[in-house]
Amino acid sequence: MMTVKEVSKLTGVSIRTLQYYDQIGLLKPAEYTESGYRLYDDAALERLQQILLFRELEFPLKDIKDIVTRSDFDKRKALDQQIGLLELKKEHIENLILMCKGLKSRGVRHLNFTAFDTGKLDEYAKKAKEQWGKTPEYKEFEEKNKNRSKSEEESMMAAFMKLFEEFGTMKDLNPADGAVQEQVKKLQSFITEHFYKCSKEILSGLGKMYAGGGDFTENIDKMGGEGTAEFVHQAIEIYCSK
Numbered sequence: 001m002m003t004v005k006e007v008s009k010l011t012g013v014s015i016r017t018l019q020y021y022d023q024i025g026l027l028k029p030a031e032y033t034e035s036g037y038r039l040y041d042d043a044a045l046e047r048l049q050q051i052l053l054f055r056e057l058e059f060p061l062k063d064i065k066d067i068v069t070r071s072d073f074d075k076r077k078a079l080d081q082q083i084g085l086l087e088l089k090k091e092h093i094e095n096l097i098l099m100c101k102g103l104k105s106r107g108v109r110h111l112n113f114t115a116f117d118t119g120k121l122d123e124y125a126k127k128a129k130e131q132w133g134k135t136p137e138y139k140e141f142e143e144k145n146k147n148r149s150k151s152e153e154e155s156m157m158a159a160f161m162k163l164f165e166e167f168g169t170m171k172d173l174n175p176a177d178g179a180v181q182e183q184v185k186k187l188q189s190f191i192t193e194h195f196y197k198c199s200k201e202i203l204s205g206l207g208k209m210y211a212g213g214g215d216f217t218e219n220i221d222k223m224g225g226e227g228t229a230e231f232v233h234q235a236i237e238i239y240c241s242k
Contacts, residue, residue: 001030001031001039001040001041002039002040002041002045003037003038003039003040004018004019004029004037004038004040007040007045007048010045011045011048011052013048013052016213017212017213018038019038020208020212020213021048021051022038023208024061024065024205024208024209024212025065026051026061026064026065026068027044027047027048027051028044029044030043030044046075047068050068050075050078051064051068053078053081053085054067054068054078056085060209061205061209062202062205062206062209065205140195140196140197144194144195144196156194159190160190160194161219161220161223162223163183163186163187163190164220164223164224164228164229164232165223165224166183166224167180167183167220167224167228167231167232167235168223168224168225168228168231169224170183170231171224171225171227171228171231175231175234175235175237175238176235176238180235181235181238181239183235184203184232184235184236184238184239185239187203187232187236188200188203188239191203191206200239200240201240203236203239203240204236204237204240206236207232207233207235207236207237207240208233210229210232210233210236211229211230211232211233216229217229217230220232
């Protein structure tokens, strides 16, 4: 058994992230001590490896949870994809090393920019996502998104982020206030209309993700001011508990 601190040191995943994965049911420890400390066994570490693979492929956490908890989840297939991804990254890094050595010996006039090409990595990630992205919500999003133009997509995302700006103006209110709860309903309706059917279960998971740190929290706080992501999370939890 390993403690959460040991797992964090071994994998490079922060303790806060591991705690969050536990909270949303993505990665449960093997057991807890009497003092409440998390302990991880080999099976939990294997699950973490699978999660990190799909994070490399840029899957949302809710989709990763759906994938790795399926009864028909193919661990060997996931491991093969991880090997393939690492081999492509190794090739990419080796090309950059060769380019830098060439620059050192021959100068900038002989610089070859093909070393910066990440096309293979991007294509690999795209194909992997196509194979694993079979949740109903993912399919619905793909269907709704396929005919959108670039400008339509940008306009939609601007309207989506505007909702969080509006949340930011409400931070002085109690998250249970009627106006705040109406704003949560507005958010849920927007997601259902433009992305996928947003049940209360899904909305609750999104709320945790919004406040879980990283790009989500940072972008929401940029729109509504510091603390907006956590405020939205609290309001969503109240809304979903009704």
